[in-house]
Amino acid sequence: MRILGIETTCDETAIAIVEDGHTILTNLIASQIDIHQAFGGVFPEIASREHVSQLLPLIDQALKNTSLTKDSIDAIAVASSPGLMGSIITGLTVAKTLCLAWNKPLYLINHIHAHLISPMMGLSPEKFKNLFPALGIVVSGGHTFFAQVDSPASYTPICHSVDDAIGEAFDKVGTMLGQKYPGGPKVEKLAEMGDDTRFRFKAGHVKKLPLHFSFSGLKTNVFYTVEALKKEKELTAQDICDLAACFQKTAFFDLIHKAKKLTSTQNFKSICVGGGVSANGYFYKHLTAAFKSQSLPVYFPEKSLTTDNGAMIAALAFFQSEFCKKA
Numbered sequence: 001m002r003i004l005g006i007e008t009t010c011d012e013t014a015i016a017i018v019e020d021g022h023t024i025l026t027n028l029i030a031s032q033i034d035i036h037q038a039f040g041g042v043f044p045e046i047a048s049r050e051h052v053s054q055l056l057p058l059i060d061q062a063l064k065n066t067s068l069t070k071d072s073i074d075a076i077a078v079a080s081s082p083g084l085m086g087s088i089i090t091g092l093t094v095a096k097t098l099c100l101a102w103n104k105p106l107y108l109i110n111h112i113h114a115h116l117i118s119p120m121m122g123l124s125p126e127k128f129k130n131l132f133p134a135l136g137i138v139v140s141g142g143h144t145f146f147a148q149v150d151s152p153a154s155y156t157p158i159c160h161s162v163d164d165a166i167g168e169a170f171d172k173v174g175t176m177l178g179q180k181y182p183g184g185p186k187v188e189k190l191a192e193m194g195d196d197t198r199f200r201f202k203a204g205h206v207k208k209l210p211l212h213f214s215f216s217g218l219k220t221n222v223f224y225t226v227e228a229l230k231k232e233k234e235l236t237a238q239d240i241c242d243l244a245a246c247f248q249k250t251a252f253f254d255l256i257h258k259a260k261k262l263t264s265t266q267n268f269k270s271i272c273v274g275g276g277v278s279a280n281g282y283f284y285k286h287l288t289a290a291f292k293s294q295s296l297p298v299y300f301p302e303k304s305l306t307t308d309n310g311a312m313i314a315a316l317a318f319f320q321s322e323f324c325k326k327a
Contacts, residue, residue, distance in 0.1 A: 001019065001020055001021075001074045001075070001318055001321070002017055002018070002019050002025070002068070002072060002073055002074050003017070003018055003019075003073070003074060003075045003076070003077050003107070003314040003315075003317050003318055004016075004017055004059070004062070004073050004075075004076045004077070004098075004310075004314065005017070005018060005077045005078075005109075005309075005310035005311060005312070005313035005314030005315070005317065006055070006059075006076065006077065006078040006079065006091050006094065006095050006310055006313065007078075007079045007091070007111070007114075007308050007309055007310045007312075007313050008048075008051045008055070008078075008079065008083075008087045008088065008090055008091030009079045009081075009082070009083025009084065009087060009088055009091075009111045009308060010042060010047065010083055010084055010087060010141075010142065010308060011031070011032040011033070011035075011036060011042045011047045011050070011087070012029050012030065012031055012032065012307060012308040012309070013029070013030040013032075013050065013051050013054035013055060013058060014027075014028065014029045014030070014058075014308055014309045014310040014311075014313075015028045015055070015058040015059050015061075015062045015310045016028065016062065016309060016310030016311035016313070016314050017062055017063075017066055017068065017073070017314065018121075018311050018314035018315050018318065020318060021121070021152070021315045021318035021319050021322075022121055022122060022123075022315070024121070024122075024311045025065075025066045025068075026062045026065040026066050027304055027305075027309055027310065027311045028058050028061060028062055028065075028310070029304075029307065029308075029309055029310075030050075030054045030058060032046075032047060032050050033181075033182065035050065036181065037180055037181050039181075040175065040181045041171070041181055042084070044084045044085075044086055044087070045086060047084060047086070047087050048084065048086030048087045048089070048090050051087055051090040051091065052090055055090070055091070055094045056094070059094075059098075070102045070104075073102065073104060074104070074105075075104055075105045075106070075107060075317060075321070076095050076098055076099050076102075076104050076105070076106055076107070077095075077106075077107040077108075077109050077313045077314050077316070077317030078091050078092055078094075078095035078106070078107070078108065078109065078313065079091060079109050079110075079111045079114065079308075079313050080092060080108040080109060080110070081110060081111065082110075082111060082112065082142070083111055083142075107316075107317035107320060107321070109313045109316050109317055109320075110316075111308070111313075112138055112143055112145060113155060113316060114274075114312040114313050114315070114316045115138045115140065115143075115274035115275045115312060116136040116138060116147065116149055116155055116272060116274055117152055117274070117312050117315050117316045117319065118274040118301040118305040118306070118309075118311075118312040118315075119272040119273055119274055119278075119299040119300055119301045119305075120152060120272060120299065120315075121301070121302075121305060121311065121312070121315050122302065123299070127297075130269055130270070131149075131269060131270045131272065131299075132149060132150055132151055132269060132270075133148055133149060133150050133266075133267070133268055133269060134148075134149040134268060134269060134270045134271065134272045135147075135148065135149075135259060135262060135263060135266075135268045135270070135271045135272070136148070136149040136155055136271075136272050136273075136274070137255070137259065137271065137272070137273045137274070137275075137278075138273075138274050138275045139165075139166050139167065139255070139273065139274075139275045139276075139277035139278055139283070140165060140166075140167045140274075140275030140276045140277055141165060141167035141168055141171065141182075141184070141276055141277075142165050142167070142168070143160070143161070143165050143275065144160060144161035144165045144166045144167075144213050144215070144255075145157065145159075145160045145161075146158040146159045146160070146211070146258070146259070146262065148266070148268075149272060151319075151323065152315075152316070152319035152323075153316075153319045153320045153322070153323035154323070158211065158262065159209070159211035159212045159213070159258070160212060160213065161212070161213040161214065161215060162206055162209070162212050162213070162214050163204075163214050163215060163216040164214075164215040164216050164219060165215070166213070166215055166251055166255070166277055167184055167275070167276055167277045168215075169215035169216075169218065169219050169251065170183060170184035170187050170188075170248075170251070170277065171183040171184050172219055173187055173219060173222050173243075173244070173247050174186050174187045176222060176223055176226050177190065177226070177235075177240045177243060177244060178235075178240070184276075184277065184280075185279075187244045187247065187248060188244075188248065188280050188281065188282060190240055190241045190244035190245070191241065191244040191245040191247075191248040191249075191282065192241075192245075192282075193238075193241040193245075194238075194240075194241035194242040194243070194244050194245025194246070195241075195242045195245060195246075196242075196245035196246050196248070196249040197246075198242040198245075198246060199225055199242065199243060199246040200246075201218055201221050201222065201225075201246050201247060201250040202217075202218070202221065202250065203218060203250055203251070203253070203254035203257075204216065204217040204218055204254070211258055211261070211262070213254065213255070213258075215251065218247065218250055218251060222243060222247050225243065226243065248280075248282055249282075252280075252282060252283045252286060252287075253286070255283075255287075256286060256287055256290050259271065259287070259290070259291075260290060260291075263291070263294065263296060268296065269296075269297075270296065270297045270298070270299060271287070271291060271296060271297070271298045271299065272299050273287070273298065273299065273300050273301075274301055274305075274306070274312070275306065276306055276307050276308075278300050278301060278306050279303060279306040279307075284300055
């Protein structure tokens with residue numbers, strides 16, 4: 001089953017064609033980072049207008065890349081929530097129009113659920129069969145989310161951030177440290193040269209919801225530390241690297257600590273991580289190390305599947321169609 005996947009929930013225009021949920025025939029992404037840098041973040045109206053200009057050329061290119069025609073496509077899947085309303089409407093409009101013109105079924109896909117699927121793509125049948133139930137972790141610019149994943153087509157939320165997503169916190173700390181948007185990847189690079197023991201930052205705690213996350217307090221902690229240092233002298237390059245390292249360590253070890261707590265009380269067979277922040281090498285290193293002694297496999301997506309992409313949208317549509325057949 002070949003599915004055309006469309007993803008436009010934020011500022012990436014993404015088109016992919018995926019066969020049977022695992023084989024990516026083409027995966028195209030048009031980034032808008034250069035456009036939004038001037039605003040220090042995503043400008044919603046501009047994002048939706050860029051999708052309008054990018055979608056049809058990308059769909060044409062996807063068909064050319066695979067030497068397929070509309071008759072070779074079995075269904076169309078589109079991310080329908082959550083995200084920026086204008087961007088979502090743009091993707092939905094194109095998807096519905098194509099379905100009418102090509103006489104294809106349409107699958108409406110939850111963007112967060114699709115991120116849970118991304119680390120599963122490309123796994124061997126044996127590994128895939130032994131994934132469930134999995135602890136699903138989504139870490140991105142818009143979401144920080146743990147879930148129990150019982151099958152590719154279903155999940156149960158466990159906990160989430162009550163304020164900033166971890167990726168948003170990384171971007172905002174990057175701005176505090178003088179970095180251009182998006183600051184997250186730059187914070188990671190700076191942290192590689194920093195001393196992660198110099199500043200004692202504290203992870204947020206949510207009263208009565210001990211597994212939930214709060215990154216606004218940690219972000220504020222960094223802000224006041226930066227301001228205190230500036231009163232003494234101008235920030236040095238080493239100050240900036242040390243701040244980045246201490247922030248990164250605190251944020252990620254909060255996630256790791258809560259993941260350890262969950263796996264100690266529930267019978268998970270694997271951990272599946274998705275979202276843009278899953279591209280962070282420090283997080284990959286320390287999360288996999290934390291579960292090595294438990295022999296609990298940890299799966300991260302390929303780099304091309306960490307950002308918003310159409311492949312995960314198409315893959316989830318396949319799994320949902322299979323689930324409906326079995327039901």
